[in-house]
Amino acid sequence: MNSKLTFAFTILLAVTLFAGCGEGKDPYEIFGNSQAIPTIALPMDVSNVGGAAISPAKDRLDITVAGTTATVPLVSPVNGIVTAIDGVGPYTLTIFHNSRFSIQIGNLGTLPGVRVGDAVIEGQILAAVYTISPLIYFSVFQNGAAVCPLVAFNATARDRIRAFTPVPCP
Secondary structure, eight states: OHHHHHHHHHHHHHHHHHHOOOTTSOGGGGGTOSSOOOOBOOSSOGGGEEEEEEOTTSSOEEEEEOOSSSEEEEEOSSSEEEEEEEOSSSEEEEEEOSSSEEEEEEEESSOOSSOTTOEEOTTOEEEEEETTSOEEEEEEEETTEEEOGGGTBOHHHHHHHHTTOOOOOO
């Protein structure tokens, strides 16, 4: 019995040493985007954007949702892991995209349909915004510091946002 345990322990130790314990590796390499600058879509269909403005510090995009009576679904703009859900309503959701970038979507009208630790994929429905309070806040963080969201938007999103706000990012 002892020799079997010793043998099993030796095999386990050898596999651990050979494969490594993961120190120094980006745990989000599974997404294949460990250092990539995200190409972000809007967190909703572009036809639902009724207006947009960049904050004075150019670190947040305020998106006005078009419409008056319905709820508009908000989707994940990137693949990642949900790292925070804050608020009692409205809610703020943070998605960790990779070791450099995270996305934050605020003023959600409904409780997000995901939990902290859940993996999300681009296009997955996360929550809804009520058009009674039709403004959502959208921020992009690089290495923990807020950056202008327009620099990471895909061309369709950038064109739709720039139709409402002429403020270019630095």
